[in-house]
Amino acid sequence: GIQVEQSPPDLILQEGANSTLRCNFSDSVNNLQWFHQNPWGQLINLFYIPSGTKQNGRLSATTVATERYSLLYISSSQTTDSGVYFCAVRKTGANNLFFGTGTRLTVIP
């Protein structure tokens, strides 16, 4: 398989703060996705970002595939951002996604 490590494992933020979540992977990939799992368990697509940088509102992501990492930036955090953020990669030659263990984010008012 492929190792996908996310850091930090837990993060507590005051509302309005910014944060950076990191995803390191151990092998070459041709697909990388970021998900937010909300408190109801739903996995919500945030970014499909095998390389480069994308932005969507207060969220942005950067993947440097040659250095095997991706970053998710959350700015001006809100309580609704709470949940678990997963990075998932598709190893070259495989069809499925391999998920990291997630970063649990808690935003307090």
Place this chain on the structure above:
Amino acid sequence: DSGVTQTPKHLITATGQRVTLRCSPRSGDLSVYWYQQSLDQGLQFLIQYYNGEERAKGNILERFSAQQFPDLHSELNLSSLELGDSALYFCASSVGGSANNEQFFGPGTRLTVL
């Protein structure tokens, strides 16, 4: 709403029983994937179907099986259930079956085995 639907939302059953989980992919998607999320194993890939054919297998137990029907909906059958099978089961879909397709996840079926 991802466009992927799963039924039922919750399922409570007893050890030794058999259950069927159902998934309908997004309109136009040909690939369906099944994943299991448990507390001890995290999110793990089980199996993929593409246009009715099995395409890839992951950590799927022999007691589990799946199929994809001509209308592209898929079913995951879990038999001889054990306590450890309690988990959240997700279905995902993508347009194609190859590597560079974004996967979209359904809301999941929460299975509790008592």
